[in-house]
Amino acid sequence: xxxxxxxxxxxxxxxxxxxxxxxxxxxxxxxxxxxxxxxxxxxxxxxxxxxxxxxxxxxxxxxxxxxxxxxxxxxxxxxxxxxxxxxxxxxxxxxxxxxxxxxxxxxxxxxxxxxxxxxxxxxxxxxxxxxxxxxxxxxxxxxxxxxxxxxxxxxxxxxxxxxxxxxxxxxxxxxxxxxxxxxxxxxxxxxxxxxxxxxxxxxxxxxxxxxxxxxxxxxxxxxxxxxxxxxxxxxxxxxxxxxxxxxxxxxxxxxxxxxxxxxxxxxxxxxxxxxxxxxxxxxxxxxxxxxxxxxxxxxxxxxxxxxxxxxxxxxxxxxxxxxxxxxxxxxxxxxxxxxxxx
Numbered sequence: 001x002x003x004x005x006x007x008x009x010x011x012x013x014x015x016x017x018x019x020x021x022x023x024x025x026x027x028x029x030x031x032x033x034x035x036x037x038x039x040x041x042x043x044x045x046x047x048x049x050x051x052x053x054x055x056x057x058x059x060x061x062x063x064x065x066x067x068x069x070x071x072x073x074x075x076x077x078x079x080x081x082x083x084x085x086x087x088x089x090x091x092x093x094x095x096x097x098x099x100x101x102x103x104x105x106x107x108x109x110x111x112x113x114x115x116x117x118x119x120x121x122x123x124x125x126x127x128x129x130x131x132x133x134x135x136x137x138x139x140x141x142x143x144x145x146x147x148x149x150x151x152x153x154x155x156x157x158x159x160x161x162x163x164x165x166x167x168x169x170x171x172x173x174x175x176x177x178x179x180x181x182x183x184x185x186x187x188x189x190x191x192x193x194x195x196x197x198x199x200x201x202x203x204x205x206x207x208x209x210x211x212x213x214x215x216x217x218x219x220x221x222x223x224x225x226x227x228x229x230x231x232x233x234x235x236x237x238x239x240x241x242x243x244x245x246x247x248x249x250x251x252x253x254x255x256x257x258x259x260x261x262x263x264x265x266x267x268x269x270x271x272x273x274x275x276x277x278x279x280x281x282x283x284x285x286x287x288x289x290x291x292x293x294x295x296x297x298x299x300x301x302x303x304x305x306x307x308x309x310x311x312x313x314x315x316x317x318x319x320x321x322x323x324x325x326x327x328x329x330x331x332x333x334x335x336x337x338x339x340x341x342x
Contacts, residue, residue: 056305057305057306057307060084060282060307060308060309060310060313061081061282061307061308061310062300062301062306062307063297063298063299063300063301063306063307063308064297064298065080065081065296065297065298065299066080066297067293067296067297068080068287068296069287069288069289069293070284070287070288071288072288072289073130073132073133073284073288074108074284074285074287074288075108075133075135075136075284076107076108076109076112076136076139076283076284077135077136077139079282079284079287081282083108083109083112083282083283083284083310083311084310084311084312084313085112085113085116085143085310085311085312085315086113086116086117086120086311086312086315087116087143087146089312090116090117090120090312090315090316091120092117092119092120092121092122092147093121094121094122095121095122095319095322095323095324095325096118096121096122096123096180096319096322096323097121097122097123098122098123099118099122099123099124099179099180099322100123100124100126100171100175100176100177100178100179100180101115101118101123101124101125101126101178101179101180101181101182101322102125102126102127102128102167102168102171102175102178102180102181102182102216102220103115103118103125103126103127103128103182103184104127104128104158104167104182104183104184104185104212104216105127105128105129105184105185105186106125106127106128106129106137106140106182106184107127107129107130107133107134107136107137107140108129108133108136108283108284109184109281109283109284109285109311110184110233110276110278110281110283110311110314110318111127111182111184111185111233112136112140112311113310113311113312113313113314113315113318114182114184114311114314114315114318114319115127115140115143115144116140116143116144116147116315117312117315117316117318117319118180118318118319118322119143119144119147119148119149119151120147121319121323122149123149123179123180123322124149124150124151124152124175125144125149125150125151125152126151126152126153126154126170126171126174126175127140127151127152127153127154128154128155128156128158128167128185129153129154129155130155130156130157131155131156133155134155136284137153137155138153140153141153150174150175152170152171152174152175154167154170154171158185158207158208158212158216159204159207159208159211159212161211161215164212164215164216164219165215165219167216167219168216168219168220168223169219172223177223178220178223178224178228179224179225179227179228179229180228180229180230180231180322181216181217181220181224181228181229181230181231182230182231182232182233182318182322183212183213183216183217183230183231183232183233183255184231184232184233185208185209185212186208186209186233186248186251186285187204187205187208187209187248188205188245188248188285188286188289188290189201189205189245189247189248189289189290190244190245190289190290190291190292190295191244191245191246191247192244192292194246197246197247201247202247205247205248205251206247206250206251209248209251209252209254209255210251210254210255210258213232213255213258214258217230217262221266221271224271225270225271226269226270226271227270227271227324228270228271228272229271229272229273229274229321229322230262230271230272230273230274231273231274231275231276231318231321231322232255232258232259232273232274232275232276233255233275233276233278234252234253234255234256234259234275234276234277234333235248235249235252235255235277235278235279236277236278236279236335236337236340236342237249237252237253238252238253238255238256238277238333239256239277239342240340240342241253244291244292244295245290248290252277255275256275256277256333259273259274259275259331259332259333260331260333263330263331264331267330267331272321272326272327272329272330273330273331274321274326274329274330274331274332274333274334275332275333275334276314276317276318276321276333276334276336277333277334277335277336277337277342278309278314278335278336278337279300279303279308279309279335279336279337279338279340280299280300280302280303280308280309280338281308281309281310281311281314282299282300282308282309282310282311283311286299300338302340303337303338303339303340304338304339304340305338305339307338308338309336309337309338313336314336317334317336321334
């Protein structure tokens with residue numbers, strides 16, 4: 001449509017409104033703007049309240065990072081710098097009002113960012129964590145309750161099938177049902193060579209990343225109704241594996257296939273399945289053996305943005321996949337990689 005054609009579609013009344021400054025934003029644009037996530041005071045790449053654009057390349061911490069190491073599973077509150085989760089910056093708009101969500105690995109990292117955003121969007125949230133992660137979990141409970149929603153902390157080890165079944169049953173009982181399942185918890189250990197990967201580590205990585213996802217989704221499925229959603233965290237490593245985390249990359253490839261295959265099974269039932277493939281994200285996973293010492297110091301430097309992502313920068317995507325605005329998406333993998341293509 002040319003400019004003259006556009007002008008010809010406006011009535012005299014419309015032109016008078018333009019002159020008076022009375023035309024409002026289109027409904028779709030207005031809805032999208034209300035739901036935008038604010039990060040670091042404003043959305044990355046969007047206008048702040050002062051009208052200034054925020055540069056996503058310089059918005060958050062960049063390497064080099066201090067050398068640091070924590071015993072598995074690691075705590076956010078001991079990281080330097082601490083990850084950004086959006087407690088004070090994410091602005092909800094009711095996209096998940098009344099929904100009930102279960103998130104694994106919700107005490108820190110990507111799961112914590114999603115849990116906080118879900119609560120700010122109106123959802124009650126049950127989340128799993130290891131008992132050693134309780135200090136982080138208490139902060140998440142406070143953030144969820146601070147948003148006026150119910151928090152259900154459920155500690156336990158996902159490597160145990162019986163616990164995974166109990167986890168789902170407890171979440172359903174405490175929340176009164178289940179509408180959203182986010183399989184996010186992960187194990188990652190850096191090893192230079194396949195010759196250095198012990199069978200115990202290989203088994204732990206697969207049981208945490210793949211078996212637990214399978215057990216939890218299988219247990220949750222009978223409780224899900226049409227309109228419910230399943231979201232699994234895969235990784236850029238499913239498409240471009242880093243050689244030092246071979247077993248982890250293998251599990252992320254399995255998760256991507258699980259998303260696509262399960263979507264073909266159950267989308268016709270009105271239950272959608274999608275995945276998120278992050279690039280390097282600043283979480284406790286990295287400081288408790290997930291990276292080499294040199295890799296941690298320069299973490300995220302190999303992306304076009306020259307920095308790692310922060311958990312709050314992924315939260316809005318999990319909200320999108322959980323809410324009705326993405327109703328025609330199923331079997332998709334959404335990359336959030338700082339500019340590295342999948």
